[in-house]
Structures are given as C-alpha cells and as structure tokens.
Amino acid sequence: MGFASWYDAHVVPRFIKCACSSAAIMKLREKVVPLASGDVFEIGCGGGINQQYYDPARITRYAGLDPSAKGLDFARGEAARKGWATDIRQGFGEAIPFEDASFDCVVCTFTLCSVDSQAGTIAELRRILRPGGRLLYAEHGRAPDANVRKWQDRIEPAWKKLAGGCHLTRPVASEIERGGFAVERLGERYSPKTPKFAGWMEWGVAVKAG
Ligand SMILES: C[S@@+](CC[C@H](N)C(=O)[O-])C[C@H]1O[C@@H](n2cnc3c(N)ncnc32)[C@H](O)[C@@H]1O
Numbered sequence: 001m002g003f004a005s006w007y008d009a010h011v012v013p014r015f016i017k018c019a020c021s022s023a024a025i026m027k028l029r030e031k032v033v034p035l036a037s038g039d040v041f042e043i044g045c046g047g048g049i050n051q052q053y054y055d056p057a058r059i060t061r062y063a064g065l066d067p068s069a070k071g072l073d074f075a076r077g078e079a080a081r082k083g084w085a086t087d088i089r090q091g092f093g094e095a096i097p098f099e100d101a102s103f104d105c106v107v108c109t110f111t112l113c114s115v116d117s118q119a120g121t122i123a124e125l126r127r128i129l130r131p132g133g134r135l136l137y138a139e140h141g142r143a144p145d146a147n148v149r150k151w152q153d154r155i156e157p158a159w160k161k162l163a164g165g166c167h168l169t170r171p172v173a174s175e176i177e178r179g180g181f182a183v184e185r186l187g188e189r190y191s192p193k194t195p196k197f198a199g200w201m202e203w204g205v206a207v208k209a210g
Pocket residue numbers: 016020043044045046047048049050065066067068071091092093094108109110111114115116117164166
C-alpha cells in the first residue's frame with residue numbers, strides 16, 4: 001500500500017471523525033437527524049456519528065452505506081453500543097445496492113461534498129425513496145460571498161487530497177433541487193469557529209418530487 005492509500009484508509013477516517021464532531025457540526029446534526037422516521041437509509045454512514053441522534057422508536061429499519069472500511073468499523077461499533085439492528089454495507093452512493101422505492105427517508109450529512117458524482121448520488125437517493133419520501137440533509141458547500149468563493153477555488157485541489165476527496169465548491173440545496181426534489185431550506189450560515197472556506201453550511205428537508 002502506497003502512502004496515499006494508507007493515508008486515505010487510516011488517517012482520513014480518524015481526521016473526519018474528529019473534524020465532524022465539533023460542537024457546531026453536532027448542533028446541525030441535532031437539527032436534522034432526529035426528524036428521520038420509518039425505513040431510513042443513511043448515505044456516507046461511516047464514522048457512525050449520527051446514530052446517537054436517531055430515535056429508534058420512530059425508525060422501522062436502518063440501513064447505511066459507505067465505501068470506507070475504517071469508517072464502517074466505527075459505524076458498526078456505534079450500532080453495537082446503541083444496541084439496535086442495522087444493515088450497514090460497504091459501497092458507493094453512485095450505485096446504491098437497494099431496490100427502487102424502498103425507503104421513507106434518507107439522511108445525508110457532510111457526504112455530498114465527498115462523493116465522486118454529486119448528481120449521480122442524488123439521483124440514486126431519489127431512486128431508493130418512496131413517492132413523497134424525504135431527504136434530510138446538512139452539508140457544507142459553495143459559499144455565497146465572492147471573496148470566500150475565491151479562496152474555496154484556490155484551496156480545493158489541496159484540500160481534496162488531505163480530506164478524503166472533500167470538495168469545497170459544490171452547491172448544496174440548488175443541486176438537490178436540480179435532482180428532482182422540492183427543498184425546504186431549514187437554515188444556512190457560516191459555521192462559528194470554522195474557516196469560512198470550509199464553513200458555509202446548509203440544512204433542510206427535501207421531498208421527492210413527481
Ligand atoms: C466528511 S465524511 C462524513 C461522514 C458522515 N456522513 C458524517 O456526517 O459524519 C464523508 C463521508 O463520505 C463517504 N464517502 C466518500 N465517497 C463516497 C461515495 N462515493 N459514496 C458514499 N459515501 C462516500 C466517506 O467515506 C465519509 O464517510
């Protein structure tokens with residue numbers, strides 16, 4: 001295993017688990033994850049940080065998917081600690097191994113930044129949702145201010161290498177809308193105590209349209 005593969009397999013999942021557990025990020029999780037109900041699918045479930053926010057009384061089935069073996073170890077460890085039944089699999093958002101219209105709800109936090117194809121993953125999330133199903137999202141992305149965008153463009157190439165393929169310049173809610181969802185924006189802001197280039201946050205509920 002070369003250095004880059006070793007870094008991605010072992011350092012990135014730990015770095016992400018730490019960076020994605022800041023107080024500001026945890027507050028955003030708290031705003032969306034407890035809204036999950038019914039048959040729930042979580043994309044990018046690696047790390048397992050969201051599991052503490054699910055209310056098992058509202059959830060009839062929980063499935064998750066992530067490509068990172070180490071991230072999945074963490075997620076399965078969290079499931080064991082929580083003591084609930086899960087179906088956590090290794091795979092990619094661009095090819096989700098579940099049937100069409102098999103979930104009521106998808107949870108997607110800080111993952112659309114990292115998938116290879118944002119549009120391809122959103123299309124897959126739409127496919128596995130039942131009619132009227134909800135996509136609950138909290139993501140960082142393209143900032144609204146020109147001076148911040150300039151830095152996002154400059155930093156992104158190096159950032160992607162350090163942070164497991166994470167993009168800084170991807171629009172969030174508008175891309176979900178383009179993917180065939182009616183989006184209710186619950187909030188957007190720069191995260192406190194975070195560099196602005198990585199700190200523009202958007203969260204909301206998107207309903208499968210059509
Ligand atoms: C910044 S981390 C966020 C993890 C978790 N969703 C959270 O909120 O803490 C990004 C996650 O996306 C996962 N990921 C990267 N590429 C992916 C893909 N193509 N499909 C699904 N997940 C992917 C990574 O393995 C990682 O677990």
